[in-house]
Amino acid sequence: MGAAASARPPGPARPATITACPDGPLLVRGDLSLFDEHGEPVEPGRRTFALCRCGASAVRPFCDGSHKLVGFRTGPPPRTPAVTYEEDEPAEGPTA
């Protein structure tokens, strides 16, 4: 990948791997070329990148986190909460 590739030490190519994230994108690592629907090369801009698989990203083919907004799930929703709190004392409402 362009500039970052030139910073890499010389050596054998890194094999491409694609990791499916639960309820999230496809994480891509390794040496490969990416092309858009017109056959034009797409530059990921980073060594490890995430491909959208929910269809809602505004920066497709890359992920922008929109899967969380649209409630994208790759499996059945859990029957019980994933997180509990030790003691439910009042706390500040967190914000992004």
Next chain:
Amino acid sequence: MTITAQPHRAAAAPMAGDQAAASRSDAPMRPMALPEPRGPVSAALMNLLTGPERAPVGDLAVATTEGLAASDDLLADDDVQLALFLMYELHYGGLDGVPDSWEWDPRLLAVRRPIEREFEGALRRTVRQPLAARDVPEALFALVGDDDGPSLSAFVERDATAEQVREILVCRSIYTLKEADPHSWAIPRLHGHAKSALVEIQADEYGGGRADRLHATIFAQTLRGAGLDDRYGAYADHVPVEVYTSMNLMSLFGLHRRLRGAIVGHLAAYEMTSSLPCRAYAAGLRRLDFGEDVADYFDEHVEADAVHEQLAARDLAGSLAEEEPDLARDILFGASACLTVDGRLWGSLREHFERGESVLRKPL
């Protein structure tokens, strides 16, 4: 306000090439100039740091003991938080005019210790302790999913004025001009998969081998493009206490090996709450006709943090919890602390703005 083009900026387009790289690094930002004291503790500290090198620390020790005793909310204590920030800054870029020997002076560390103890105590009392029902990554995603406070980024996207945006950039400058540094302290304290994942994230934060793409450097370009000063600490006197509390939280977690779970959890929560807000920030900046050089930082973080959140939650925090199960609790505490402390900071900004008030202690 006037927004001017910055002829010296390195590269407006993300992939403009290596030729423009490294024309500007973050080196000129440091060390930061000492700010004005905000009370007796920070005054005694600055007095000590700028005095003779072997001067006794007694006055600072007394001021600190009294300051801690008098503080009713340490997370909102301007004086103590600024003093702690300056003590920590000795480990980062340093303080202008202050000898480097103070960094590891055991007498200064002995004064810092009770501040840190009280600070951590206040955090443990204030921040809810989450527990993972099944595994840590799933719990982290649920934790940030529960985070439904009023959003500053949505306010920026739709309602903020250019002046309010500049105040936000000023408040971000204390951390973002050394973005990723507090989490890097954890690298030698981790092993195996967790270490590899942290380095994978940090390499991206530090530009993947391109000095002009260091996130701190991109943010410096954002500041300049918005007509602001990009020197480190330029707005140290302007920012509200919550900025220092947020920064000190990271330094406390990062500088103590004991708290390596918490700094990992902090990074995870930070990355997991960044992509969509950054998209909203970028949209708000364009609505207000800020230049592409200003929006670049936020554009970069939309895609970068969509990757980082997966790496941080699964490969970093998940691996660490598997390798050191006793740290699971602190990983989730660190994440919860990030959401609470930063929630206070950005929520406070939004409240000020909605009342039509400035959040800064003095005008820009």
